[in-house]
Amino acid sequence: MRVGGITVLLVSCGLTVLELLRRTVGTEGFLVGVALSALPVPLLVAAFWWVGRVHPQPRRNLLFAFGWGSCAATLIAVLTNERVGDWLTSVDPGDSERLTLTVVAPVVEETTKGLAVLLVFAFRRSGVRGVVDGVVIAGLTATGFAFTENILYLGKAFGEDRAEGSEALDGATAATFLMRAVVSPFAHPLFTAMAGLGFALACTGRRRSRRVLAPAGGLLTAMTLHGAWNGASMLGPLGFLLVYVAFMVPVFGLMVWLAVRARGDQLRTVARQLPAYAVTGWMAPAVPSALSSMATRRVAIDLARAAGGEAAVRDAREYQEVATALALLRAGAEHRGAAPDFTVREGELLRRLWRCRAIAQPTLAQAALLTQRPVRVPPGWAARPGWVAHPGRATPGWPATGRPPASTAAASSGPGVPPGGGRPSWPVIPRW
Known part of the structure; x- marks a missing residue:
C-alpha cells in the first residue's frame, strides 16, 4: 500500500x-x-x-x-x-x-x-x-x-x-x-x-x-x-x-x-567482525577474509554461476549482502551499544545466511584460495585477537552469538561445520 x-x-x-x-x-x-x-x-x-x-x-x-x-x-x-x-x-x-x-x-x-x-x-x-x-x-x-x-x-x-x-x-x-x-x-x-x-x-x-x-x-x-x-x-x-x-x-x-x-x-569491518561467526560455526574460516575483498567476491560469483547458473548466483549475492549487513550490524552495536532488537535482527540475518550457504560458502572459500595467499591455521586460532567479539566494548547484556543448527544432517554437514556441530576446523585460511 x-x-x-x-x-x-x-x-x-x-x-x-x-x-x-x-x-x-x-x-x-x-x-x-x-x-x-x-x-x-x-x-x-x-x-x-x-x-x-x-x-x-x-x-x-x-x-x-x-x-x-x-x-x-x-x-x-x-x-x-x-x-x-x-x-x-x-x-x-x-x-x-x-x-x-x-x-x-x-x-x-x-x-x-x-x-x-x-x-x-x-x-x-x-x-x-x-x-x-x-x-x-x-x-x-x-x-x-x-x-x-x-x-x-x-x-x-x-x-x-x-x-x-x-x-x-x-x-x-x-x-x-x-x-x-x-x-x-x-x-x-x-x-x-x-x-x-x-x-x-x-x-x-x-x-x-x-x-x-x-x-x-x-x-x-x-x-x-x-x-x-x-x-x-x-x-x-x-x-x-x-x-x-x-x-x-x-x-x-x-x-x-x-x-x-x-x-x-x-x-x-567485514574482516574484523565476521570471524566471531566463523568461530561459532556459522561460516567457514575462509569466508571473512574472502568477503573483505571485492575481487574475491567477484570470483566467487563467477564460480557460483559456473556451478549452478543464475539461481546459484542469486544465493551467492544474497549471502554476500547478508554477511556484510551482519558485520555492519555487529560493528554498530559495538560502537553505539546493542539496540533492544539486536538479537532479533542478528538472528534473522543468520537464518538467511544459513539458507544460502550451500553454494555461497564453498565458492567463497575457493575464490579466496585463487585470489589470496593462504597460510596454515595456527594452533588456537579461535582465540586470536579480533576473532571474537570484545564484550568490554559493548554495553552490558551484549548478546552472545549462538551456534548454527546442528540437529539435522544438512545443518551439521554445512561448510565450516564439522559433524555434530562444534568449532570449524579447516586446514587453511587466507592471510589476514
Whole structure:
C-alpha cells in the first residue's frame, strides 16, 4: 500500500514537472533537453553504485531517491523558485536575480533534495549503516534532480539558438551542455552529499546533540556550496574558473576521498567482525577474509554461476549482502551499544545466511584460495585477537552469538561445520 502510494505520488509529480518544462521550452527544445540531459546520468549512477557496492542499498531505496530527485524535488523547486523570484522582483528588481541564484535556489533545492535522505533514514532505517549509505542516497537524489533541471537549461539554450539561427554545436546549447554535463556533472551530487553525510553521522552517533547538529550542519554546508557555485557564475569567466579550480575541485576531491575511504572501512569491518561467526560455526574460516575483498567476491560469483547458473548466483549475492549487513550490524552495536532488537535482527540475518550457504560458502572459500595467499591455521586460532567479539566494548547484556543448527544432517554437514556441530576446523585460511 505504501509503495503504491509513493509510486503514484512520484509519477504524478514527474508528469507534472515534465509538462511544465515542455510548455516552458517548447516540444522540440524539451526533446533535445531530455536527450542531452540523459547522457551523464549513467556515469553518475555507476559511480554511486560502485561506492555502495560493498553493502548495496535495497533497490526500493535507490529508486525512491532517484525518483524523488527527478520528480518531486524538481517540481517543488521549480514552483517555489518561481514564486519567490517573482516576489523578490516586485520588492527589489535590481537584486532579485542575484538573491534568487545565491540564496533562494540553494535553500529551496537543497532542502527538497535533503527531504529524500531524511525520509529514507526515518522510514527505511534498517538499510542505513553509515557514511556510504548517506552519500549514495543523497547522490542519487541529486542525480535525478540534475537530470530534470538540465532539461530546462538545455531546452532554453536550444530555443535561443533556434531564435538566433545558430548551429547547436557552436551555440548556447553546446556551451550549456559542456558546462553542466561535462565540466560539472557532479555539482548537484556533491552539494547534496553533504546533507547525506550529515544524516549518516547523526545515525552513527550516540549523543543527542550530534543527531541534531550533524544533519543541520550537513544541510547548511550543502546550501553554502550551492550558493557559492551559483554566485561564481556571476563573476565572469575568470572569476568562475578561479572558484572552480581553487574551491570546488578540492572539495570534490575531498568528498571522493571520503567516500572511497568509507567504502574501504566497510570491507575492513567485514574482516574484523565476521570471524566471531566463523568461530561459532556459522561460516567457514575462509569466508571473512574472502568477503573483505571485492575481487574475491567477484570470483566467487563467477564460480557460483559456473556451478549452478543464475539461481546459484542469486544465493551467492544474497549471502554476500547478508554477511556484510551482519558485520555492519555487529560493528554498530559495538560502537553505539546493542539496540533492544539486536538479537532479533542478528538472528534473522543468520537464518538467511544459513539458507544460502550451500553454494555461497564453498565458492567463497575457493575464490579466496585463487585470489589470496593462504597460510596454515595456527594452533588456537579461535582465540586470536579480533576473532571474537570484545564484550568490554559493548554495553552490558551484549548478546552472545549462538551456534548454527546442528540437529539435522544438512545443518551439521554445512561448510565450516564439522559433524555434530562444534568449532570449524579447516586446514587453511587466507592471510589476514
